[in-house]
Structures are given as structure tokens and as C-alpha cells.
Amino acid sequence: MISQNALRHAEKCRFCFMCRHLCPIQLQTGKEVNTPRAKGLLLSMVNKGAAEFDKDMAQTMYECLICDACVNDCATGYQPPLYIREARTEAVVNDLAPQAVMQLIENVDATGNIYGVQKPSFAQEGSDVLVYIGEVAACKVPQMAEGLLKVLAKAGVSAKVLDNEPASGVMLADLMGYVDEVAQQAKACAAAINATGIKTVVVLDSYDAEIMKQRYAQWGAEINAEIITATAYVAKLIEDGKLAAKAACGTLGACHDDDRLARTFYEFAPIRAIAKAAGYQLTEMFNKERLAKSCGSAVALAYMPNIVTKVAAGRWDDLARTEATAMLTASPEAYLCLSQATPEGKQVVDLYSALAE
């Protein structure tokens, strides 16, 4: 049931090979089938009756981070994530998705998050902004959530965090595509946010910010507040003089532009402003800003840890080509993935904690 629109994106590839050179998974695994264009070809073959959509093909569709690097550089403007997401829907509907993926979906059913645990609460009262922590920070990188809340307190911002914060739906969307189950999560999340009456929502995880800003309205899940990424919000606090810059720490670092900040929001300056305010001297990796190489996503890490660890190591290779010793990030997803492969002598820095110290 791949839509005509998605098939159009799959079938009109002109084989220019650009995505082959950019795909972080292909770069690490070396498998031709891991290029976005190969995934498109496979779906095209299925559509023409020349191949069967089987478990192997479904597995291939999950060997993608949906990092949008291919979209960013596609010469013809096609969007592989469109058909990859729909292929994942097809895989789940037909019980062809990898077992690890199905387990994560069951975890979401049971607990609301892919980790299958009670989501830790960061609940606090406040009135200026609502901070949306997200599943990844809450369950896997709690220090970053705490760091952000400390930074906001330091700037005199009264920040509220919901108790029993609902899932945004972004994780389920990566696992099974844009389906009604995801829209239902979005509606519940929007309702909880709207019930606070707060007009500014600061979103820690840019993956959550993306789905809220780009998808919620078309699913009838409007949020009656401004959605702003935590990086943009904190950078503005620094610019407005509400947060004082720290003394230089003497460490040379390079900022990692996470997938969504890099290619959805084109938000490059805020993270660098935060890094400077945290006392870091900055250099740049060759693959930066819109061309930043992905280091993995939390969802992909959960169902294919070996591949994502290799992908994260690939990002560390980029850092090794500079003089920097620190990879600087304000993304819980990036922090989690980079931490899986930190080389000796290097460190991954959570910028909110660094700024809060």
C-alpha cells in the first residue's frame, strides 16, 4: 500500500550516486542495499511485481536513520524518507518488521516509550515556559534534562514540566510511519500541552520539536503555543544577557549539528552560541551544518545498536580530523549515540550541563 506520491519519489531517481556518498549507514556498512536509491529501487521492483516485499526487504527499510542527509543533497529533489516510512508501515502491517522493532512497538503499547520503563518524571511548576523533556532525555540522558532546567532557573525563567509527560509520537513514527496510532499520541500530547495554558513550549529534543511543528496541525493536533527548540531558546537568553558567559575552559571543541537542527530547522548559530558561553573554544568539522553527518538516532540505536555504534564512530572520525578533543552537543539523541563510541582521549559534552555548572 505504498502511496503514489511515495512511489513517484522512489521511481524517479536518476542514479546520480550523491546519496550513496552521504548515507551514514551505507558509509559504515558498505552495503549497496543501504543506499537510499537502492531502497527506492527495491520498492519500485515490488510495485512492478518483479520482487516480493519480504522480511529481508523490510529489514533493509529499517537500516536507515531517517537523518535526511539524502534529502538535503538529492539533485532531483526527491525524498527517500517518504517511501522508507511507508515501507515500514507496510512491514508492520504484514508482520514483516524485524523482531527488535516489534519489541519496541510493544514497549510503546505497554509504557508509552520504546524503553519499556516508567518514564522518569521531571515535573515542576512554572509559568513562563513549558519544557518538553521527551523520552530520550528522560529515560537515557537525564543529566541533560537536569542541565537545561538548571540553565533556565539560572536565567530566571519560571519553567513548568508536566508530570506524566505524554509521548510526542516521534518514536512511533520512526518505527511504523505516519499512521493513526502516531496521530493519537500527537493529539494526547497536544491536549496536555494546551491544558497548561502556557504560550511558549521549549522542546529539548529536536526530533520532538520537528514532529510538533511540522506534523501536528495536519493531524488535527494543534498546539496553541509557540514551539521553540531548547537550543534557540537558551541562545536567546544568552543574547539578551540573561545568562552570563563562563570563563574559557581551555578545551577545543566542535559542535555536532544534530539531524533535525541541521536539516529541518537550519539552526546552526544557537548551539555555537551556547558552546561559546559554556567556555569552549570552537573549531569546525568538515561535515557541518546542513551537511553534518548523522551520529545515529535513539530509536535506531534501540533496534540496531551495532550499526548505530559504527555510525557514531564515523562521526568521531570526523572529529579526529580536527584538533578538537570535545564533541559538543545539545541533543539528547546525539549525546546517547556518541557516547556509545567515544574514543580514548575524547569526550562528548552535554552543553546544558556545561553551561549550568
Add this chain to the structure above:
Amino acid sequence: MKILVCMKAVPSTGQVQVDGQFRLQRDGAKLQWNIADEAALEAALTLKSAEDTVTVLTMGPAKLEDPLRELLARGADRAILVSDPAFAGADTVATAGTIAKAAEFLGDFDLILCGRRAIDGETGQTPAMVAAALGIPCISNAESVQLQNGAVFVARRLESGTVLLSVPCPVCVSMCEYTYTLRLPGIMGMRRAKSKTVELLDSAALGLSPQSCGLKGSLTKVISMDSKFPGLRNGPKETDLNAGTDALLAMLQEVVK
């Protein structure tokens, strides 16, 4: 409660082509469901309780079977494709007559929901004609629809506001665009849809003679077709916002003259 939703597949904007008889060419065109019809379907799915059934019906080529199946995945219980080469070229009278025949064939519906107009023809006539053919009332331009004790409560859009109407079933209601956001298909819905059949109704099944449907059964004939403002799209590209605004204003003033 039996609800029928009439859906129309229309060419995506900008891809409209017509043949020598000024009939829209749907075969090669990328199609989408008419926006107001999507609102009608969502209204039906919102009203639907466990005992109710929602049937979607469309009239068009055989290639609409897959898009209809997707509507089953979104929550419709039954999908009907009214398709026959004899139906080609139908105007609103012939279309409404065919749909009404199909509705009669399928059984007594309590509520028929349609979009108020299609984005290709923009006549807005078909819902009222279907209702007339079936001998039931029609409420057009609905913004919302609710059911209570066998009656339909409709908020109907007027030029100066909204009027609330109550009508006993059976009734036909045509919905305004963007009033309801059509839900996404769910995983369970897609699994259910796989085992369902899209039912085909042709002219023989409906007992329609070739003279009473399609182009032959139409009362109107398109005798010419022109672009209202030829060449407007081929003007110079303007990259400066202010200059572009001035150019657009001048162009609009020229059109108004």
C-alpha cells in the same frame, strides 16, 4: 445507523488535462480525494458508533480500487466502486442519477454525506441532485454534523454566520472543506482492510441503460473551454519582494479592468 459517504477522486491541482470532448482525463493524472469529501468521511467516522456502518462510494476508473482500500484502512466498513466505461463523461445530472441508483441498490441509508463541491468541476450541484433523486432533504455547506434521537443536527455556513438545523433521517448533508481533518490509516485498520473486498457496481448491476448514464445521459454539453487569463503564469520572475508585490498588483488591476 447506515451512513453513505460519496467520495470523488480529482486530479491533483495543476495536472488537469481534457480530451477533445472536454472531458477530464483521469487515466494518466495523479489523483487525490476531493478535500471536502475527506471532511465528509471524517465526519462520518466521528459519528460512527459500534453498531453503525460507514460505506464509502466513488464513481470512477478501476484504478481507484487501491485508494478505496485505503479508506477502509482509515475506518470505513465497506467500499463501493461504481465503474463502467458507460459512465464516462457524465455531467452532474448523470452522475447524481448513477450515485442515487447505487445508493438505492445498496439499501436504505439514514445519512448520506458528501463534500459540498469538487475542486475540479466546482459546480456543487451533485449532493442536492442525489438527494432529489432519492426524495430526501439536503443540507448544504455544513460545518459540523451531529446525531441525536434519529435526527441530524447540522451547523450550516451562511454568508453572514452559521445557522443550526435539525432534520430527521434520512437526509443528505454536504460538508465544507477543512471542517474535519481526515484521520490517518492505522495499523489495525490496514490489517483489516487487507481482508476486505472493494465491491464493484457497473451499469448492468444498477440496471442503467447506456442512454441514461455517462455522456449520453447528460443534459449539459461542454462546447468550448478557454483559459481565463492566458499567459499570466508566463510573466517575468521577480525576486525583489516590493517589486514583485507591485507587479502582482498591476497584474490584478489589469484583470479587474
